[in-house]
Every structure is written in C-alpha cells, then in structure tokens.
Amino acid sequence: MVTRAEYAWHVLDTVADPEIPVVSIRELGILREVNERGDTLEVVITPTYSGCPAMGQIEDDVRAALAASDIRADIVTRLAPAWTTDWMTDAAKDKLRAYGIAPPHTRAPSDNVVQFMKPRARGESVACPQCGSTNTTETSHFGSTACKALYRCLDCREPFDHFKPY
Numbered sequence: 001m002v003t004r005a006e007y008a009w010h011v012l013d014t015v016a017d018p019e020i021p022v023v024s025i026r027e028l029g030i031l032r033e034v035n036e037r038g039d040t041l042e043v044v045i046t047p048t049y050s051g052c053p054a055m056g057q058i059e060d061d062v063r064a065a066l067a068a069s070d071i072r073a074d075i076v077t078r079l080a081p082a083w084t085t086d087w088m089t090d091a092a093k094d095k096l097r098a099y100g101i102a103p104p105h106t107r108a109p110s111d112n113v114v115q116f117m118k119p120r121a122r123g124e125s126v127a128c129p130q131c132g133s134t135n136t137t138e139t140s141h142f143g144s145t146a147c148k149a150l151y152r153c154l155d156c157r158e159p160f161d162h163f164k165p166y
C-alpha cells in the first residue's frame with residue numbers, strides 16, 4: 001500500500017530541474033517535504049537560492065505534475081533553512097558530471113561546525129567532467145546561470161560549468 005505522500009514523492013521525482021534537465025528537483029534537494037494535511041497534501045520546496053529565476057518555473061512544473069496525477073496539494077516555498085549543495089544526492093552529482101557540469105564539492109565533516117566565512121582557497125581544484133583532470137582554471141565566476149561558474153580544462157582544453165558549492 002503506497003500512501004498519498006509516497007505517491008506524491010514518486011510523481012515529483014519526474015519533475016526535472018528547468019536549468020539542468022538531467023536531474024530531478026528531488027535529487028537536487030529542492031523537494032523537501034510532502035505532508036498529509038487532511039484532504040490535501042502540502043508539498044514543501046526550497047529554491048536553490050532566493051530569487052532564483054527558475055523558481056517560478058519549478059513551482060509551475062510541480063503544480064502541473066501533481067494535477068496530471070490527480071493529487072491535490074498546496075505548494076509551500078520555504079526559504080529557511082537555505083538550500084545547500086549538501087542536499088544534492090550523490091546520484092545527482094554523477095548525473096551532473098555525465099552532463100558535463102562539474103558537481104559541487106562534498107563538504108568535509110569538519111566543515112559542519114560553525115565557522116567564520118573564509119576566503120575560498122586559491123587553486124582549489126575542480127575536476128574536468130570530460131577528462132577528470134584537475135588542471136583546470138575558473139574563467140568566469142558566473143557561468144550560464146548565477147549558480148554556476150565557467151571553468152576551462154587546461155589539459156583537454158574544454159570549457160565546462162562548475163555548480164558552485166553553497
């Protein structure tokens with residue numbers, strides 16, 4: 001017996017990110033919760049960053065997928081806690097790499113403690129999704145979208161996007 005909430009999770013796993021169509025909003029961690037609320041469900045989504053231009057599109061896509069499956073739900077956009085790339089599944093990172101986008105780094109466990117913002121270490125290596133080389137350089141801090149930086153591989157010479165860690 002599949003509950004309504006489980007069914008909704010399943011349906012919403014088919015909703016792709018509008019900017020990166022190979023990963024679903026569930027895999028990216030945008031889909032946070034599905035709660036039973038009497039006759040209807042409550043679907044909670046958190047944008048990758050507030051003001052993300054794709055958010056309206058994601059909400060529309062979620063609404064359309066639910067309607068197509070006859071699921072009655074209210075969609076709640078929750079901004080706190082803020083989305084982090086830590087919510088992205090490993091499967092999503094593999095798909096990003098296969099799509100030609102270097103995934104964000106997984107944070108070391110020691111980074112879970114509260115610490116002051118430190119400047120990003122220079123020369124922090126981002127592996128080329130094409131050839132795996134870490135001999136890469138950032139050519140622009142803002143790539144095709146604000147959440148990605150543009151990189152270039154110095155070995156295979158291919159440019160690629162890096163999904164910046166948050």
Ligand SMILES: [Zn+2]
Pocket residue numbers: 128129130131132133153154155156157158
């Ligand atoms: Zn390369």
